[in-house]
Amino acid sequence: SRLNAMSSGLVALVIILFTRELLGVFGKEFSDSAYFLLIMLSAGYLISTPFIQINFALVTAHLKTPHTMGAYAIGAVSGIILYSILVPQFGLMGIAIAFMALQLILFALSVVLTWHFTRSPFPVRAYLITLSAMFVGFIGAYYFGSVSVLNTTIKVGMFAGFFLLVIIARLLTKNEVKEMLAVVLPRSIYKGGMK
Numbered sequence: 001s002r003l004n005a006m007s008s009g010l011v012a013l014v015i016i017l018f019t020r021e022l023l024g025v026f027g028k029e030f031s032d033s034a035y036f037l038l039i040m041l042s043a044g045y046l047i048s049t050p051f052i053q054i055n056f057a058l059v060t061a062h063l064k065t066p067h068t069m070g071a072y073a074i075g076a077v078s079g080i081i082l083y084s085i086l087v088p089q090f091g092l093m094g095i096a097i098a099f100m101a102l103q104l105i106l107f108a109l110s111v112v113l114t115w116h117f118t119r120s121p122f123p124v125r126a127y128l129i130t131l132s133a134m135f136v137g138f139i140g141a142y143y144f145g146s147v148s149v150l151n152t153t154i155k156v157g158m159f160a161g162f163f164l165l166v167i168i169a170r171l172l173t174k175n176e177v178k179e180m181l182a183v184v185l186p187r188s189i190y191k192g193g194m195k
Contacts, residue, residue: 003180004054005046005126006172009133012042013162016137017155020147039141040096044103046130051123052103055110062117071109078105125171132171136162 015022019038056068079102086094114120140158144151166172 002123002126002129002172003176005051005123005129005133006166006176007180008046009129010163012046013133013137013159015039015042016134017140017159018152019141020145021152037092037096039138040100042137043134044099046133047103047107051126051130052106052110055114058118058120059110059113064113064117067113067117071106071113074109075102075106078102128169129166129171132162132165 016039023038056071060068079098082098082101083095086098088094090097111122115122136158140155144154167174167177
């Protein structure tokens, strides 16, 4: 869970922090209209990847596939209701709110089912990684949202700070960092850097 939280956290943090810079390529109007939606989608991705997918996989591995399918069915019905109510009334913001609410519903269902069938403890450290990524991302996006060299530099610093914070707080061990680097970096570079 922690490795998934960290990897998805890094991806989502880049998207949340640098949405305006990334979408600024297509024009100011586009970045302003899609900004909130992308932030909420990234936050939903942070919740989904480390927890919902792993939890449902654990439940399925315990031969409880019908329960997993039932949870997804509840999620599908909830999604239809949420989107049909929120999108016509709030438009783009309604899509983002409905998506986040749906992720939270699936998250709650996955935690309950995982605890019931596997008695697996809640991955507190993984959740703290996710909360840290969301906190850093939202602070950076809110206070340093406009596109400028200074703001972009500050966001790069916040991204590096998040990574250091996770290691200093021991939410991720050195061995887990090495595992991540072994996957991301080419073998020759990884082995050379680890010597």
